[in-house]
Amino acid sequence: MSSRLTRRDAIRTTAAAGLAASITGTMKQVNAETAISQSDLVPHSFLTPGKQFYDVSRGNPKPFSLTGKALEDAKLTPDTWQLNLKVDPFTEDGVVREPAAAEREFDAAEGTAIDYQQLMDLGEKHGVKFIKAMQCLNIPEPLGQGLWEGVPLSIVLRECGLLKNVRRVYYRGFHNNDPSQIFQSSVSYTQATETPPSELPAFLAYKLNGKPLSLLRGGPVRMIIPWAHGFKSIKWLREIFLTNDFRVNDTYALNNNDPESYLKTGAYLDKGPTEFENGEPVIITGQAINGYSGLERVEYWVRELIPGAKRLDDNSIEVKQAPWKHCVIAEEPAWNEVLPEGTDRRTLLGFDHETGKPNSWPLRYGMVSFHVALRDLKPGRYEVRARTVDGNGFAQPEPRSIQKSGKNAIQTRRFTIKA
Numbered sequence: 001m002s003s004r005l006t007r008r009d010a011i012r013t014t015a016a017a018g019l020a021a022s023i024t025g026t027m028k029q030v031n032a033e034t035a036i037s038q039s040d041l042v043p044h045s046f047l048t049p050g051k052q053f054y055d056v057s058r059g060n061p062k063p064f065s066l067t068g069k070a071l072e073d074a075k076l077t078p079d080t081w082q083l084n085l086k087v088d089p090f091t092e093d094g095v096v097r098e099p100a101a102a103e104r105e106f107d108a109a110e111g112t113a114i115d116y117q118q119l120m121d122l123g124e125k126h127g128v129k130f131i132k133a134m135q136c137l138n139i140p141e142p143l144g145q146g147l148w149e150g151v152p153l154s155i156v157l158r159e160c161g162l163l164k165n166v167r168r169v170y171y172r173g174f175h176n177n178d179p180s181q182i183f184q185s186s187v188s189y190t191q192a193t194e195t196p197p198s199e200l201p202a203f204l205a206y207k208l209n210g211k212p213l214s215l216l217r218g219g220p221v222r223m224i225i226p227w228a229h230g231f232k233s234i235k236w237l238r239e240i241f242l243t244n245d246f247r248v249n250d251t252y253a254l255n256n257n258d259p260e261s262y263l264k265t266g267a268y269l270d271k272g273p274t275e276f277e278n279g280e281p282v283i284i285t286g287q288a289i290n291g292y293s294g295l296e297r298v299e300y301w302v303r304e305l306i307p308g309a310k311r312l313d314d315n316s317i318e319v320k321q322a323p324w325k326h327c328v329i330a331e332e333p334a335w336n337e338v339l340p341e342g343t344d345r346r347t348l349l350g351f352d353h354e355t356g357k358p359n360s361w362p363l364r365y366g367m368v369s370f371h372v373a374l375r376d377l378k379p380g381r382y383e384v385r386a387r388t389v390d391g392n393g394f395a396q397p398e399p400r401s402i403q404k405s406g407k408n409a410i411q412t413r414r415f416t417i418k419a
């Protein structure tokens with residue numbers, strides 16, 4: 001792919017159209033005589049470099065801003081990292097009768113915490129890697145997509161030997177001594193230990209895109225919960241608790257979020273310029289999340305905004321019964337070009353162990369680029385929408401249009417074709 005050449009073409013045609021400022025836009029206009037290049041249609045990199053993830057971090061100071069001794073005291077360097085893996089003796093009258101118990105516990109106070117090398121050793125034997133997109137329940141835009149590498153939570157829990165009365169596993173990242181800074185999340189014991197063979201497991205990640213997980217992205221070790229929104233994927237992981245409290249005690253639930261929501265299938269439009277010359281194709285691009293209920297296709301609908309046009313609600317008849325058409329979903333990338341050097345696809349979860357082909361395209365819990373080139377629109381004002389249709393045939397924002405279980409309102413962009 002000669003992306004440099006096509007880039008230059010795009011600059012030339014954009015400048016010719018007097019839209020020099022729009023070159024970084026991804027909904028751009030391309031001279032009809034210039035072939036539309038692949039990088040115009042798929043402007044996203046397949047794996048997101050760690051630094052370019054949209055960051056969602058709590059804490060004051062934020063853990064990734066710590067340096068020197070403060071960073072070591074926080075035990076957030078590979079040499080100092082320690083993980084407590086303990087039982088929570090919680091009981092409550094009339095609610096939880098018996099406390100959880102474990103044959104073995106790992107506790108820094110006892111000098112028995114799990115260190116980085118021990119986790120690496122587990123990884124040596126039981127490590128897995130997979131590609132997964134990160135998406136915040138509350139932000140209508142994917143945060144990034146990574147190749148994550150680490151150890152399944154089930155393998156780490158096995159270190160505790162026999163367990164009794166454990167119904168949930170909850171975990172926290174580093175926080176300072178202020179209890180209001182605690183940000184914890186949880187999974188059921190079953191979710192932690194019994195991964196359906198076709199699914200990705202809950203796991204402790206220590207590598208991203210082939211490199212040690214950076215402090216910025218939650219390193220040295222973060223939790224990754226593949227089927228969930230980002231709040232379950234706790235960064236700067238330091239503590240895991242085994243409890244008999246069956247209730248979902250995620251901090252996120254206190255902010256009116258559904259703590260059991262699954263990663264939602266949805267289409268997210270890229271931003272771009274709002275004015276175009278007459279007679280040129282308008283390229284609409286975006287990314288879709290392949291969530292828990294699968295991704296069947298992405299659709300778009302363009303309507304002309306005639307004077308007096310009403311704002312349309314996602315659940316309006318006009319939107320539901322509009323003549324939606326298919327967007328083009330990006331093909332599988334040239335894997336050798338997008339994966340870190342030396343990555344053998346046959347070793348990735350979600351890929352066939354013999355052929356190296358992905359078990360599904362788009363990848364489960366991954367994100368995929370989509371596009372459509374709009375041609376022959378006459379001068380006027382327009383509004384374009386994109387939506388996903390999930391594996392059960394439900395169109396976005398269904399089947400869960402409750403925005404506190406994942407933001408997936410139908411996105412719109414408005415633009416004008418000049419006379």
Ligand SMILES: Nc1nc2c(c(=O)[nH]1)N[C@H]1C(S)=C(S)[C@@H](COP(=O)(O)O)O[C@H]1N2
Nearest residue numbers: 054055056057058136173230231233234235
């Ligand atoms: N320790 C800790 N982990 C955390 C958070 C946090 O504030 N503190 N934010 C969570 C939320 S809400 C999201 S969406 C993801 C974002 O991950 P990213 O910053 O790597 O994109 O991290 C999650 N893990």
Ligand SMILES: [Mo]
Nearest residue numbers: 136137230231
């Ligand atoms: Mo989030």
